[in-house]
Amino acid sequence: MTLKFIDEYRGARQVRQLADEIRRKTTRPWNIMEICGGQTNAILRFGLDELLPRELTLIHGPGCPVCVTPIEMIDRAVAIASRPDAIFCSFGDMLRVPGSEKDLLRVKSEGGDVRIVYSPMDAVGLARANPDRQVVFFAIGFETTAPANAMAVAQAARLGLENFSVLVSHVLVPPAIRAVLDSPHCVVQGFLAAGHVCTVMGTGDYLPIARQYHVPIVVTGFEPLDILRGVSMCVEQLEQGRAEVENAYGRCVRPEGNPAAMAQIDAVFETVDRKWRGIGLIPRSGWALGEAYRRFDAARRFGVEGIAADEPAECIAGEVLQGHRKPRDCPMFAGRCTPEHPLGAPMVSAEGACAAYHRYRRRAGTRETHE
Numbered sequence: 001m002t003l004k005f006i007d008e009y010r011g012a013r014q015v016r017q018l019a020d021e022i023r024r025k026t027t028r029p030w031n032i033m034e035i036c037g038g039q040t041n042a043i044l045r046f047g048l049d050e051l052l053p054r055e056l057t058l059i060h061g062p063g064c065p066v067c068v069t070p071i072e073m074i075d076r077a078v079a080i081a082s083r084p085d086a087i088f089c090s091f092g093d094m095l096r097v098p099g100s101e102k103d104l105l106r107v108k109s110e111g112g113d114v115r116i117v118y119s120p121m122d123a124v125g126l127a128r129a130n131p132d133r134q135v136v137f138f139a140i141g142f143e144t145t146a147p148a149n150a151m152a153v154a155q156a157a158r159l160g161l162e163n164f165s166v167l168v169s170h171v172l173v174p175p176a177i178r179a180v181l182d183s184p185h186c187v188v189q190g191f192l193a194a195g196h197v198c199t200v201m202g203t204g205d206y207l208p209i210a211r212q213y214h215v216p217i218v219v220t221g222f223e224p225l226d227i228l229r230g231v232s233m234c235v236e237q238l239e240q241g242r243a244e245v246e247n248a249y250g251r252c253v254r255p256e257g258n259p260a261a262m263a264q265i266d267a268v269f270e271t272v273d274r275k276w277r278g279i280g281l282i283p284r285s286g287w288a289l290g291e292a293y294r295r296f297d298a299a300r301r302f303g304v305e306g307i308a309a310d311e312p313a314e315c316i317a318g319e320v321l322q323g324h325r326k327p328r329d330c331p332m333f334a335g336r337c338t339p340e341h342p343l344g345a346p347m348v349s350a351e352g353a354c355a356a357y358h359r360y361r362r363r364a365g366t367r368e369t370h371e
């Protein structure tokens, strides 16, 4: 069924040519992890893995920002959003991520003022328009969302907004790659790095990883052609025994990244240890507000820093996010856990592997991408 989607893609002919090229150059089994949930979604949607030789296994990585936000951060968001003086602002896909007892959508249905915004600057605007309310923005995501979130905080400081704050749960890709490689169960031999992250941060952070672990890392985009080009370059390196950082997304990514965006991040955030949902603490894998902007920290302002929670044992999201297990390996998949009634975040987010399998691979018989 998935194969019909690739024929609807305008670059279908070039995709099939690239798949043939990959087949010709693949001489033995290789495991390649795509980091980004957007890439996972495209692979499953267009059936790209089904076009590849059977020797090639694509493993899904932890790059879904909604999926890796820890459950206790949802509980903190719920506690703040339940306050009668708060306007809690978030991107829409965070509203259905389950906390320990409820999600933000439930808070909204119970009368909480939870609003979906499309930019952190919308929340700054709400703070200006509602000086008698506390406006809080849920600042989650990888390096891609951090510049705009940092800009919003800096703007709130310039405007002297005392009623604006951010609940920060930013995560970083390079430490996550190291965590995947350090796992005793790791079978990943090459990576497709996320093109949008590298558009912001450049490629420099990946050089020591490629050298230390001897793994090829290919910066890759999100269209089917981009993804297969990244796979092709990664296979070529693996077959030749090379482990280099290469860029298959040159139309967006420069080695130095976006210096203005990085300067904005550096001005507002500092690197901290961060807990990842289902995975646990990864050293120096996140950003929090630095000293100069700490007064905008919603967790401190509303005294919710101490809220801690354990992940539900029935959800194996951590195993899925590290590529150790497939969504269909989870006993809850498509039974007790569905997009309508999710038990874990990967079944909620548009970038979550469980949601993607539910949408495109629910039927048995279609090829698994991690065998």
Ligand code: SF4
Residues within 6 Å of the ligand: 314, 315, 316, 317, 320, 327, 330, 331, 332, 333, 334, 337, 338, 342, 343, 344, 345, 346, 347, 354
């Ligand atoms: S199917 Fe549901 S319960 Fe299982 S790992 Fe995915 S999100 Fe968690």
